[in-house]
Amino acid sequence: MIEKTYQPAEIEGRIAQAWEAEGAFKAGRPDRRDAAPYAIVIPPPNVTGSLHMGHALNNTLQDILCRFERMRGRDVLWQPGTDHAGIATQMVVERQLMERKEPGRRDMGREKFLERVWQWKAESGGIIINQLKRLGASCDWSRERFTMDEGLSRAVIKVFVQLHREGLIYKAKRLVNWDPKLLTAISDLEVQQVEVKGNLWHLRYPLEGVSFDPNDPSTFIVVATTRPETMLGDTAVAVNPEDERYTHLVGRHVILPLVGRRIPIVADDYSDPEKGSGAVKITPAHDFNDFEVGRRHSLPQISVLDIEAKLSLADNSAYLHGLPEGAREFAEELEGMERFAARKLIVARLEEFGFLEKIEPNTHMVPHGDRSGVVIEPFLTDQWYVDAATLAQPAIAAVRNGDTTFVPKNWEKTYFEWMENIQPWCISRQLWWGHQIPAWYGPDGKVFVAETEEEAVGNALGYYVEQEVLTPEQAHDMAEDPAKREGFITRDEDVLDTWFSSALWPFSTLGWPDDDTDVKRYYPTNVLVTGFDIIFFWVARMMMMGLHFMEDVPFPTVYIHALVRDEKGAKMSKSKGNVIDPLHLIDEYGADALRFTLTAMAAQGRDIKLATSRVEGYRNFATKLWNACRFAEMNQCALPDGFDPTAAKQTLNRWIAHETVRAVREVTEAIEAYRFNDAAGAAYRFVWNVYCDWYLELAKPVLTGEDGEAKAETRAMVAWARDEILKLLHPFMPFITEELWAVTAKRDGLLTLEPWSRKAELSAEVFASPVLTDPMVPPVILQPEHEPEFSDPAAEAEIGWVVDLVTAIRSVRAEMNITPATLTPLVLAGASPETRERAARWSDVIKRLARLGEISFADAAPQGAVQLLVRGEVAALPLKGVIDLAAEKARLDKELGKAEADIKRVDAKLSNEKFVANAPEEIVEEEKEKREAAVARKEKILEALERLSNAG
């Protein structure tokens, strides 16, 4: 029995359990051994994360694809899991320690701290996994993976060592984005540019060899800077080579104020003559652009900050080198000063000595750490890098030659843009939580990279024996006893960027490198579904690593979906307070309604501005479905064994079979093309506007009428179409459909494993699958050529007539303010034999739906009747005395006007020789037909008007 009201909260948990108990989402189910695989790896959410709208959309779409393909018989693997989120997780645990007033990370030491992180992970990590389950994600949860898993860690180490061996990973001293609060390098993508109202300080740098006079511009050059404190590290002033104001100064030197360093004036395109004074100070160790300028002109790199972004000058030989007497005192005065305090002091000091020309307010972008929120410091350090430019080449080629395609296509441009300008990827992080880099150092700093400590130590000891740093005996002792080699061989303390492990996700989760059974079956996966902001995080890196290690793209298709914004179009963010929590929406409207809303709005190439009213609307849709199923149940609609919808005799039943087949086709083709919104729209219209509004309404007289063949057939058809609907909607609304599937009939199994009504056509993709060429994998059982789909235009025409007639009568009744209680007679004027038959067959229904009394026939409409045109014939409502003749005349006049306008427009076209000559034939034909129809309509309206005036 179906419950009276639809309460999503009541059914969703129970249904989730049923899927779990059945192992419905397990990949490699025995019954699907021979099926073609279909694999998606989830873009691994952050283990500290919780479900936001972006996740909800992302996973809803993946789930639709997975459920759809599962129902189409494929062996679906939707691989779930989370990434370890180095910084975020470390911060969470550190905050927890602080809250609990426990010793901090550094106090407890690395090993202890890592224990605590694992403990945290066990207790509260992965909340998001449960939230994904609430959304209905049909992942194979038994295969959940974590980037810090043993297996995945082995993959990471293996990849690191191999890339290092191939020269694609190296250590270098370069500028990195340094987070002075978290004390680690972070990636470009973790840096957010924030608009800040700052200043542009114009500084006077005195020219060498002349005596500085603040009032004489020929004795100095003005440089403009947003970061005056970095002047301490300046090693040049750059001017544009084209800038005539300065050409005479190129090659000369300035004496850095306060510091006394002698630095050159160089010509470089980087300096923009339009900006500031046209001359810029160059600080290669503290600015990315300056770093490049410095390289071009072989300038020294002088770092003046420490890891906490405090001034570090006193023992800084690079800074002190070549400075005059007294420089040390200044250095000591500033030593240890925080960067912004130092800015103040330096500006004051510059002003005091006349070096400050002016301060100009200036709004500019300042990099901030997205985790720490502090200003990021470009900082010169030793880090490990991946030679991304080299790895990117095959990844670029794969998209160029179509091995991987983006949907929608325009994102390929973004991908190329980024890949072609890719910088060396800094992969080391000064954190504890993550994959520790498998590199060991000897006492002279020589690095030994190996998969195991044993191997690295062996190599190192061998080397030092050879170098006669150690005796073989010493080496032997050290090899035996880790305590003995302590202080001699040390492991790199840093860990790898989380994205390094994520890049391996499409194959590391399948068991590589330990076991390649699943790699063979499921790699490459079928599609990656993600947001555009993640193209660089995941897509690019997965492509690079997949191609390098698997020698094949990780996925042939990348579907890029929209960003979910608030209803005004602003990006949702905690700081703006405009976040809509998907879990709240699930609580209020149900997961199905949320999913359907996101799907219906997921048009390609456009962001989703989410209004909760839309969610409410689709919850109502779910309720409608629920009640339609109740209606079927109350009328004892059940599907007899062996029922063949195409053999139905009743026109109405043939009609709904026709419409159902069409809807299934529309939905199927839309999902296949990743047109999710079209798929949802087609399903919605069919269920509500066709099945509920018309089929069930038209079926009511039969269902409540006498028992007999017609009734039996209709009951069966109502049930058949309902089952088709449940299948059709299941990928979008899995919970309610599964529940209704269970309660509407005795079933052999879960809906989620039920076959989709329209089978997959043999696509090129399936053929191209390497699985098919693998002798170890049994061939896919191909669906036989399916028969031409069922279609019945005659039924469509008949029911179409009924629908049009009822609609027209309802409309005019409403316009005439005829109360529903008033039953009006209907006269079909000059009806064809076909219309007479139809009217006889449908009289009950028409009477009920259009609030009619008797239906009769006549050669012409009675006088003083409202005359309607339905499919070219006149339907008259004799309402003498009831209708307002003037109003009816006005109505007909309006109709006449419309018809005449149509004729005029078409005539204009048809009389245009160029149109007839150039337009496609079928368009011209169409126009001619339109004209004929409009002319016929006009005649009928004129007749009607005449009859009306006679009545008056």
Next chain:
RNA sequence: GGGCGCGUAGCUCAGCGGGAGAGCACCUCGUUGACAUCGAGGGGGUCACAGGUUCGAUCCCUGUCGCGCCCA
């Protein structure tokens, strides 16, 4: 500054060479046993603006204005 995208009904959005659609909101009517989380009907749009291409432009091209995002 470079790139991408968007301006369609009051709102949120589809559509995209042959006289524009949905959901919500609004107005009118409705307790006919699936459903008021509903039903019936209705109003409402020079498809941002200006040029161009075309027999024909909301749709293609160019420009302008407005808005958003990404990168520098």
